[in-house]
Amino acid sequence: MFSEAVKRIERQYEIKRTQADALFIAEKKEIYDANPRLAELDKEITSCGIRTARLSLQPNSDKIQKEIKDLQNKILELKSEKQEILDKLKVTLSPKYSCDKCNDTGYILKNGLSEMCSCMKQELLNEAYNKSNMYNLQDETFDNLDLNLFSTEPNLERYGSPTSPRENIQKIIQVSKDFIKDFSNKDQKNLLFTGSAGIGKTYISSCIANEIIKNGHTVLYQTAPLLLDSIFDYKYNNKSTKALYDNLFNVNLLIIDDLGTENLTAAKFSEIFTLLNARLLTPNTKTIISTNFSLEELSKMYDTRIVSRLIGNFNICRFFGEDIRLKH
Ligand SMILES: [Zn+2]
Structure with missing residues (x-):
């Protein structure tokens, strides 16, 4: 396949x-x-x-x-x-290929050996995972985000923060831009996006994914339930291939969406834990986790070992505000 x-x-x-x-x-x-x-x-x-x-x-x-x-x-x-x-x-006399690393051949030479270019690896990932998740990677950029959708009124009681949703999203955008800039730096933390649905978590992760791909890295998007299914299909049913399974561990940026919505069993818990730990130890890999649950709620759902991994190695961004999908 x-x-x-x-x-x-x-x-x-x-x-x-x-x-x-x-x-x-x-x-x-x-x-x-x-x-x-x-x-x-x-x-x-x-x-x-x-x-x-x-x-x-x-x-x-x-x-x-x-x-x-x-x-x-x-x-x-x-x-x-x-x-x-x-x-x-103001013209150059050369064909305009979409990837100037491989001139759209899909392969580059590295130390005398032919190697798959990151753009082709990304195509394979899109085909295998990303398309099926309706992950619209094209239009989502920081420039296209309408900040007017975020209120400038702080509401401590409602949002649990003295900051306005506008100020909060601006901070999150800054954290995201730093994440992109320092992506290959081993000291750069991963990202955990928390907050209820419809306030920009998926949008911001798409913006990051777009930039990371542009910079020649590979990105794989997967919801937590699907991700666990992929792992289980490979390990126990042999339905999925090893190449796809390996991608979860090696892809430069793994975006795990909807953490907390999977039916968690002890076996599934240990798979997530193994995956996160392995990625923390693999150079040039980062993970973004997105969840509708708060850290407190996650601590109740998961073993303290996972939550302490999250707190120690992830920058935690809490999204709050009104549902911007309704405003559109
Ligand atoms: Zn290429």
Whole structure:
């Protein structure tokens, strides 16, 4: 199943690459048609190149050396004239691939070995997990978040905080931006989002996911019940593949949503505990946990060992305010 997905995505990449190449050829033709000097320059550069090659085959002499040197200087001049024209037009003559690490091939060379690019790993994760969770990763950015949806009125009684919902969400946005900036720093804590539904937890985690992917890391989103099903399917029913199971441990950012809604048994508890512990020890991995329950409520549901892991290794962000989905 996994290798089928790889093949399918490789075909998609090939189509993407072919389209980018075709687009480039068309764009180049347009630029060259509008600026005939470019074609002349190309012709001259090629002709100087051929003459240089021919000269270098002749018996060596001072005269030949000088002619070669002159031609090389001429080529440099022609190239810089070409670059000046392109700079003036503000264009670059290369295909526009969506990933500039792998040029949409899906693979990069690392220490002489071919390795899957993070963009392709992410495609596989999206296919395997993220799409099925209706996780709309595209439009959610910090810039698109309408702060007017958050009241500027503090209400200690209602929200249990002297801070207004607006001020609170601004703090959370800052914590999230720091998290993105220091993602690969081992001292950067994970994030725990608590608070009732509809006040921006999923939105903010999507914003973070978008940025993390843009920075070339992989992201996997999973609700706690589905996550435990994936683990159990792999370990006990062999329905899921090891590659998918491994992803839960190795993906750069794992987002566990809806913690506390799963039917918790001792076995499930120990799986979550193992996963969190393993991720805390794996370099360049971070976890965001989102829950509708408060820390106090979680402490009642789970063993103190999990809660103390959360308190020690997670920055806790409490969301509060009115349901913004109703306001939309
Ligand atoms: Zn790539």
